[in-house]
Amino acid sequence: xxGQLFAQQVVSGLANGAVYASLALALVLIYRxxxxxxxxxxxxxxxxxxxxxxxxxxxxxxxxxxxxxxxxFVFGAAIERVVIRxxxxxxxxxxxxxxxALFVTVNGFVLWVWTPDLRDFPTPFTGEPVVVAGVFFARxxxxxxxxxxxxxxxxxxxxxxxxxxxxxxxxxIRPEAARLLGVRVGWMLxxxxxxxxxxxAIAGMMTxxxxxxxxxxxxxxxxxxxxxxxxxxxxxxxxxxxxxxxxGVGINLLATYVDFVTPELELPVAxxxxxxxxLFRPAGIFGRVAARRV
Amino acid sequence: MSVxxxxxxxxxxxxxxxxxxxxxxxxxxxxxxxxxxxxFFIALLGLNILTGHAGQISLGHxxxxxxxxxxxxxxxxxxxxxxxxxxxxxxxxxxxxxxxxVGFLFGFPALRLAGVYLxxxxxALAVALPSLARSQKLAGITGGSxxxxxxRLPPTGDWLYYVCWSFALxxxxxxxxxxxxxxxxAFRAVRESEIAAVSSGISLPLYKTVAFGISAFYAGVAxxxxxxxxxxxxxDTYPVALSIILLTGVVVGGLGSLAGMAxxxxxxxxxxxxxxxxxxxxxxxxxxxxxxxxxxxPSVLYGLLLLAVLLTARSGVAGLLARGxxxxxxxxxxxxxxxxxxxxxxxx
Numbered sequence: 001x002x003g004q005l006f007a008q009q010v011v012s013g014l015a016n017g018a019v020y021a022s023l024a025l026a027l028v029l030i031y032r033x034x035x036x037x038x039x040x041x042x043x044x045x046x047x048x049x050x051x052x053x054x055x056x057x058x059x060x061x062x063x064x065x066x067x068x069x070x071x072x073f074v075f076g077a078a079i080e081r082v083v084i085r086x087x088x089x090x091x092x093x094x095x096x097x098x099x100x101a102l103f104v105t106v107n108g109f110v111l112w113v114w115t116p117d118l119r120d121f122p123t124p125f126t127g128e129p130v131v132v133a134g135v136f137f138a139r140x141x142x143x144x145x146x147x148x149x150x151x152x153x154x155x156x157x158x159x160x161x162x163x164x165x166x167x168x169x170x171x172x173i174r175p176e177a178a179r180l181l182g183v184r185v186g187w188m189l190x191x192x193x194x195x196x197x198x199x200x201a202i203a204g205m206m207t208x209x210x211x212x213x214x215x216x217x218x219x220x221x222x223x224x225x226x227x228x229x230x231x232x233x234x235x236x237x238x239x240x241x242x243x244x245x246x247x248g249v250g251i252n253l254l255a256t257y258v259d260f261v262t263p264e265l266e267l268p269v270a271x272x273x274x275x276x277x278x279l280f281r282p283a284g285i286f287g288r289v290a291a292r293r294v
Numbered sequence: 295m296s297v298x299x300x301x302x303x304x305x306x307x308x309x310x311x312x313x314x315x316x317x318x319x320x321x322x323x324x325x326x327x328x329x330x331x332x333x334f335f336i337a338l339l340g341l342n343i344l345t346g347h348a349g350q351i352s353l354g355h356x357x358x359x360x361x362x363x364x365x366x367x368x369x370x371x372x373x374x375x376x377x378x379x380x381x382x383x384x385x386x387x388x389x390x391x392x393x394x395x396v397g398f399l400f401g402f403p404a405l406r407l408a409g410v411y412l413x414x415x416x417x418a419l420a421v422a423l424p425s426l427a428r429s430q431k432l433a434g435i436t437g438g439s440x441x442x443x444x445x446r447l448p449p450t451g452d453w454l455y456y457v458c459w460s461f462a463l464x465x466x467x468x469x470x471x472x473x474x475x476x477x478x479x480a481f482r483a484v485r486e487s488e489i490a491a492v493s494s495g496i497s498l499p500l501y502k503t504v505a506f507g508i509s510a511f512y513a514g515v516a517x518x519x520x521x522x523x524x525x526x527x528x529x530d531t532y533p534v535a536l537s538i539i540l541l542t543g544v545v546v547g548g549l550g551s552l553a554g555m556a557x558x559x560x561x562x563x564x565x566x567x568x569x570x571x572x573x574x575x576x577x578x579x580x581x582x583x584x585x586x587x588x589x590x591x592p593s594v595l596y597g598l599l600l601l602a603v604l605l606t607a608r609s610g611v612a613g614l615l616a617r618g619x620x621x622x623x624x625x626x627x628x629x630x631x632x633x634x635x636x637x638x639x640x641x642x
Contacts, residue, residue: 037410039353039417086605093351094604096413097545100353100538101600107535108593116589215590219534223421226414234410264429271422278411279403 007135009256010249015141016210016224017248018148022203023218023225024232024240025152026196031234033172033192034084036095040102042222044079045200046215047106048072049208050114052201053121061124065205069198076197077190084193085186110215121208144206151202152241155195168192220267224251227274233284243284247273313459317452325451326523327563332458333519334559338543339469339552340512345541346550347478348505349485350404354416355513355540357423360532361396362389362514363521364427367442368435382446382522386461389518390511397510401503420537427529441528444521454523461515469552472508481505535593542600547610554612561599561611569595 023041030038038044051071055064083102087094125143129136159165170178171188179185203225204218211217228247232239247270254261254269261269277284317325341355369378369385400419404412427436436442449457472478480501483491492498521527539562547558570586573595577584584591607614 037414039413083601083605090608092410093345093349094608096351096353096410097541098601098604100541101597101604103597104535104538104542104593105597105601108590108595108597111590112585112588112594113590219421223418226418230411230414260431262430264425265431267425268422268429271418274418275403275415278407278415 004135005256006253008137009252011137011145012141013249013252014245015138015144015248016252017228017245018144019203019207019210019221019244020224020228020248021241021244022148022151022199022206023221024228024244025155025237026199026203027225027229028232028234028237028240029192029196029199031229032237033168033189034080034088036084036099037234038196039096039099039222040079040106041196041200042218042225043103043106043110044072044076044197045204045207045221046218047110048075048197048201049121049204049213049217050110050215052205053114053119053208053213056122061122065124068201068205072197072201073194076200077194079197080190080193081186085189107215114215116215118212118214121205121213123209140209147202147206151199155199156237164191223267223274224248224270227270227277229284230274230277231284236284239284310463313463317455322451325455327451327567329451329454329456329458330520330523331556331559331563332455332462333516334540334543334562335462335556336458336465336519337513337516337540338547338555338558338562339465340509340516341540341544342547342549342552342555343469343472343478343481343512344505344509345544346548347473347485348481348502350502350505351413351541352416352506352509352537353413353541354419354423354537355509356532356534356536356538357420358393358397358510358513359517359520359536359540360423360427361510362393362517363527363532364436364442365389365392365514366518366521367437367444367527370444370446371442372445379445382444382518383457386515386518390515393514393517394507394511397513398503398507400510401506402499404506405499405502417534417537420534424529424533436529439529441526441531443526444524446522446525448525449523457522458519461519465512465515466552469512473552477501477504539596542596545600545610546603548612548616549608549610551610551612551616554610554615557611557615565595565599566592 023045026041026045027038030036030041048068048071052064052068055067058064059067079102083098084095087098123140123143125139127139129138130142131137159169167178167183168188168191170181171183171185172192175185178188203221207217207221224247225244228243229240230243231246232241232243250273251266251269255263255266316328320328337355337359341352344350344352366382366385366389369380369388370382372379403415407415426432428439429436430438432438473481480491480496483494483496484498484501484505488498491501517532521531524531543558543562544555545558546561547556548554570584570588570591573591574584574586603610609616
């Protein structure tokens with residue numbers, strides 16, 4: 001086995017995995033706050049990336065980045081308030097379909113406004129590859145991994161150490177009790193959606209330089225993120241991050257070392273993983289098996 | 295035979311007559327479009343049995359249509375090592391059966407998955423299948439990304455119209471028989487409460503897999519028929535968007551209502567082709583110009599209308615119509631409403 005190739009594939013797998021982890025974390029955040037699996041998460045991320053693309057034409061990268069995150073936050077929170085809230089009490093089927101409706105609307109809106117052309121998207125991490133022990137690593141890949149880890153740490157610190165984070169956790173776990181203690185539960189849920197959209201925006205802006213920016217860019221990423229979230233247990237944030245990195249590295253190594261797995265087969269493999277986990281360990285690696293009330 | 299049944303049968307006969315005569319009054323182009331409506335109608339009937347009656351969501355019915363379409367393409371073309379070169383219409387039932395068997399088998403993992411997880415699994419199926427068709431490993435069967443060219447030249451609108459509706463109408467009757475019979479009752483029992491269904495002796499594994507099988511059979515037939523007018527099929531002939539649009543059609547038509555699926559199919563077809571112009575015509579009144587030929591406009595319309603139905607009228611257009619029509623039909627025939635007899639007070 002060629003050690004250099006292996007190391008490079010692991011790092012580039014970690015970079016892909018970082019994107020999956022961000023999106024998976026967004027899915028988990030929404031699942032924990034509102035018990036919705038958001039099928040539109042990928043499309044929302046794609047939409048905010050297009051916004052970032054337009055902003056990038058007017059200003060330099062980092063101001064555009066920050067503005068995009070702010071936009072994503074407001075957008076996510078607004079979606080929760082306007083379309084998710086009315087179906088809060090409805091059946092699973094209805095809620096899933098609402099997110100599907102969002103998926104179609106957002107995808108169509110981007111096609112409409114930005115046209116289906118492929119576009120280049122800049123990366124902030126440019127320059128010579130980093131050389132460690134004679135092995136070259138692309139700077140963008142290192143950058144993605146660092147940015148994702150930083151985001152996860154910030155998010156964890158927010159939920160662990162701030163009063164708002166505590167209120168959000170309370171609103172997710174015991175909405176009634178939280179409300180009695182003066183937490184504005186409705187707004188906490190909207191904040192959850194806002195943070196998820198921010199994570200999605202980061203995932204989108206990091207994916208776009210790897211592939212080309214187009215309206216269907218995030219659909220495969222969403223499947224990997226689903227696989228990651230399910231692998232880690234759909235209600236476990238740590239599981240989602242670990243699941244994301246595992247899926248990223250695993251798929252990359254499979255594609256490198258198993259002849260049968262060509263690039264077209266990477267998605268079907270992710271699908272098989274998803275089905276496999278759902279069948280044999282539906283709660284995921286870090287999830288707890290929920291008892292069903294009869 | 296009840297009056298209600300007679301009214302329904304009469305309405306069906308009238309509808310058949312209207313469908314048979316309609317091509318005399320419309321252009322060939324419209325006939326082609328209405329032929330495609332029949333294809334969507336078939337797919338929606340199947341999806342409605344699964345989602346509307348058995349209560350199992352599927353975001354992957356486009357994939358089952360794809361299996362049907364590829365079956366027909368492989369059986370009819372002289373492509374690759376497998377050159378059966380069958381007549382394309384003869385392959386349609388086979389395509390249905392192949393998709394049905396795959397659907398039935400997919401029902402087994404689906405058994406263990408409920409709600410959200412089932413949605414995830416079926417959605418992943420819809421995303422994964424086009425990549426599988428594109429794969430070089432399977433190019434000997436699927437033609438890879440170059441796809442397969444079918445032997446038939448583009449048919450005329452009238453031909454497609456009559457062929458598709460000749461499939462659609464018997465399949466509608468079949469769906470109606472399934473839904474009103476023992477099978478349909480069992481499906482609805484599963485939908486309402488799995489625990490209650492099991493307690494009444496309904497086998498969940500059997501009925502869930504059968505529901506998936508039947509509904510995939512319908513999708514397979516629809517996919518095979520869709521392959522014929524497109525004359526060549528590619529992995530992207532059956533994209534993720536198709537699965538999602540089918541679900542849109544079912545919800546807008548009215549979950550649980552079979553006749554409503556005709557409305558759902560019309561919705562799918564005409565939002566795609568004419569929706570943007572209609573929207574522009576409405577917006578012209580207020581002087582707003584949208585670029586109505588832009589590619590995303592139909593999707594936005596699908597999405598917003600689906601959202602509107604979900605937020606305001608969850609029973610779909612069929613539900614709204616039924617509410618309106620019942621005012622009239624109640625005068626023609628009266629459906630006795632079974633009221634609980636007022637409990638007579640026992641004299642002590």
